[in-house]
Amino acid sequence: MDTSFYLEKFKKAADQLDQKMLHEKEIEAAVGVVLDAVFLKLYKKSWASSARDPLTAVSRIFFSIWINDTAIQEQKIYYNIHAFKLRHLKGYAIQSRQFADLFRSSFNIFETQWPNVRVSYGPLTLMQGWVRCDADDFQNEILSLANNFLSIAHLVDDTLIQFKK
Numbered sequence: 001m002d003t004s005f006y007l008e009k010f011k012k013a014a015d016q017l018d019q020k021m022l023h024e025k026e027i028e029a030a031v032g033v034v035l036d037a038v039f040l041k042l043y044k045k046s047w048a049s050s051a052r053d054p055l056t057a058v059s060r061i062f063f064s065i066w067i068n069d070t071a072i073q074e075q076k077i078y079y080n081i082h083a084f085k086l087r088h089l090k091g092y093a094i095q096s097r098q099f100a101d102l103f104r105s106s107f108n109i110f111e112t113q114w115p116n117v118r119v120s121y122g123p124l125t126l127m128q129g130w131v132r133c134d135a136d137d138f139q140n141e142i143l144s145l146a147n148n149f150l151s152i153a154h155l156v157d158d159t160l161i162q163f164k165k
Contacts, residue, residue, distance in 0.1 A: 003038060007031065007038050010038050013139045014029045014031050016143050025153055027043065037066040038066060038067055040142060041063065043055070047089075049090060060082075061083045063149040065145050065146065075133060077130060079114075079130065082126070083124060093163055098163075099163065102159050103126050107119065110155075114148065131144075131145065
């Protein structure tokens with residue numbers, strides 16, 4: 001995989017996100033490389049146990065879009081929402097399975113807006129799917145997925161509220 005090429009495309013997609021909306025929703029974007037995959041992550045500092053480094057905090061929730069060699073071969077871009085070790089999230093009393101079930105029941109009405117999505121995972125992966133794309137259009141697909149997440153990000157907050165101490 002030409003990592004620098006894909007990093008550039010992911011950064012360009014992130015730069016096209018509505019900065020005012022991100023600010024209003026307190027959502028941050030990060031582009032990088034992990035496990036041989038280029039990613040764009042959308043997250044809130046309040047969704048992590050460490051506001052200093054919410055991307056690597058023990059407990060965190062984030063939306064991720066990524067591509068790796070397999071995805072490139074399959075002409076796909078993958079996406080998901082992860083929720084790691086939520087029992088460590090300060091100010092909340094969360095059981096991960098319960099959190100996942102509540103989130104998924106709220107997400108249910110939005111499922112049709114997410115191509116090839118599945119929610120039949122353990123509590124760490126709240127939902128995951130993929131979109132088909134080609135090399136000429138994948139930057140638009142990244143932007144479309146990110147904007148789609150921004151329209152449902154409130155579901156994470158709505159679910160968290162139910163576990164507030």
